[in-house]
Amino acid sequence: MATSNTYTFNPSLGEFVINAFSRCGVRRTEITAQHMEDARFEANLLMSDWAGDGINLWEVTNASINLSQGQTTWQPQSNIVFLLDVYITVNAIDRLIMPISRSDYAAIANKYQQGYPTSYWFDRLQTPTVYLWPVPDQDNTYTLTYWFMRQAQDSVLAGGTQIDVPWYYLDAFAWGLAARLAYIYAPDKVQVLQPRAQESWLRALQVGSENVPMKISPQLRSYFR
Amino acid sequence: MSLTYTTYVAQISNIMAVSSATTQFQTMLPGMIDYAEQRIYREIDLLQTVIVNNSANCTTDVRTFSLPTNLGTFITVQGINIATPVGTPIDNGQRVILQPVAREYIDAVWNSNINTGTPKVFAMLDQFTIILGPWPNNNYQVEVIGTIRPTPLSATNTTTFLTTYLPDLFVAASMIFASGYQRDFGSQADNPQQSASWELQYEKLFASANAEELRKKFSGLGWTSYSNMPSSAVR
Numbered sequence: 001m002a003t004s005n006t007y008t009f010n011p012s013l014g015e016f017v018i019n020a021f022s023r024c025g026v027r028r029t030e031i032t033a034q035h036m037e038d039a040r041f042e043a044n045l046l047m048s049d050w051a052g053d054g055i056n057l058w059e060v061t062n063a064s065i066n067l068s069q070g071q072t073t074w075q076p077q078s079n080i081v082f083l084l085d086v087y088i089t090v091n092a093i094d095r096l097i098m099p100i101s102r103s104d105y106a107a108i109a110n111k112y113q114q115g116y117p118t119s120y121w122f123d124r125l126q127t128p129t130v131y132l133w134p135v136p137d138q139d140n141t142y143t144l145t146y147w148f149m150r151q152a153q154d155s156v157l158a159g160g161t162q163i164d165v166p167w168y169y170l171d172a173f174a175w176g177l178a179a180r181l182a183y184i185y186a187p188d189k190v191q192v193l194q195p196r197a198q199e200s201w202l203r204a205l206q207v208g209s210e211n212v213p214m215k216i217s218p219q220l221r222s223y224f225r
Numbered sequence: 226m227s228l229t230y231t232t233y234v235a236q237i238s239n240i241m242a243v244s245s246a247t248t249q250f251q252t253m254l255p256g257m258i259d260y261a262e263q264r265i266y267r268e269i270d271l272l273q274t275v276i277v278n279n280s281a282n283c284t285t286d287v288r289t290f291s292l293p294t295n296l297g298t299f300i301t302v303q304g305i306n307i308a309t310p311v312g313t314p315i316d317n318g319q320r321v322i323l324q325p326v327a328r329e330y331i332d333a334v335w336n337s338n339i340n341t342g343t344p345k346v347f348a349m350l351d352q353f354t355i356i357l358g359p360w361p362n363n364n365y366q367v368e369v370i371g372t373i374r375p376t377p378l379s380a381t382n383t384t385t386f387l388t389t390y391l392p393d394l395f396v397a398a399s400m401i402f403a404s405g406y407q408r409d410f411g412s413q414a415d416n417p418q419q420s421a422s423w424e425l426q427y428e429k430l431f432a433s434a435n436a437e438e439l440r441k442k443f444s445g446l447g448w449t450s451y452s453n454m455p456s457s458a459v460r
Binding site: 012013014017018028029030031032033035036037040157158159160 | 324325326327329330332333334335336337339340342348358359
């Protein structure tokens with residue numbers, strides 16, 4: 001049996017655009033500058049939409065900062081979408097610190113109390129800010145490491161640029177882009193393309209998750225809104 | 226029966242009941258041939274008019290490519306291939322089939338020569354020029370497949386594909402033009418039905434010639450090169 005033995009299939013956004021328009025019934029020789037701009041725009045919106053539908057593992061990364069005594073806040077990268085796991089390292093020993101809500105944080109009487117930080121509040125501003133509590137004291141040198149899901153990279157047409165999506169999500173991207181373009185250029189095909197896009201997305205999600213046991217344990221405490 | 230230039234002229238002269246020796250006939254003759262040939266070549270996509278020309282190379286960092294004309298001027302481009310690796314004759318290397326796209330696509334995706342590579346797509350820029358995307362990173366050999374207009378029938382080019390294989394259609398098309406020459410188009414003419422009659426005759430011949438041409442391309446109604454076949458009741 002002769003197989004390719006290559007693993008290079010990685011289409012550019014331009015190729016996805018051609019494919020999406022084909023699914024909409026628009027021939028590649030009919031594409032105009034307006035088609036291209038709408039496709040670029042919709043591709044970026046699609047990535048934005050996916051960010052709100054769970055953790056995209058390929059967009060998860062981490063960063064570390066050194067904390068100074070009395071430091072109440074720190075600002076993660078501006079392209080952060082979800083703050084996932086945060087831990088403090090002291091003398092090569094890691095300890096998770098836990099998220100609290102805005103109400104939790106507001107309820108803390110002394111927000112400047114110093115000690116070993118044990119919790120944080122992620123204030124999702126346009127420029128995200130994280131509040132620590134207790135704030136670092138002078139007893140140790142604290143290093144904070146945080147795992148986060150970043151925003152997807154821009155989808156760019158120029159230069160035959162590829163999209164920021166792993167191989168097992170390519171089909172979902174193709175259907176998703178086609179469905180979005182159908183709303184503009186082939187409304188009669190939306191009924192066909194939209195369910196197919198959703199189906200493909202759900203299938204991709206099955207691959208795009210960590211295959212580990214999930215443990216659920218009740219934690220009895222007050223809740224906030 | 227196939228025709229030559231001489232027998233074609235004689236036959237037309239005979240049908241028109243006009244001497245081919247007259248100055249008026251000789252003046253009309255090239256126009257009649259041109260009308261018949263151009264109409265048939267436009268209306269039937271004859272395989273005979275398809276040529277392959279791989280005599281030219283594209284130029285590194287230049288996205289435009291002028292269609293070669295040494296074998297005839299391309300009227301329609303049906304396909305373009307690139308030979309890789311560069312420097313390898315196209316039959317010894319790998320053909321990269323370029324996909325036709327809109328010019329706007331190339332302008333958006335391959336908008337500058339910063340990202341060069343082996344071309345993947347092409348777009349018609351004008352009748353004689355295409356643009357490639359990505360911009361070529363080498364002087365690849367380019368193979369162009371498309372249709373041309375064959376050399377017209379004349380005293381020096383005494384046979385064409387039309388006179389050899391479609392003489393009936395060629396004569397019918399010629400007679401439509403000739404009817405105009407004889408002023409037989411209007412109600413006050415001697416034979417106002419003549420042009421309409423030849424037009425009708427041409428259309429019938431055209432339909433059969435076109436069906437045969439489609440069969441040559443395995444594009445007939447039977448999806449084969451055979452005549453129309455009865456369809457099976459059970460697929």
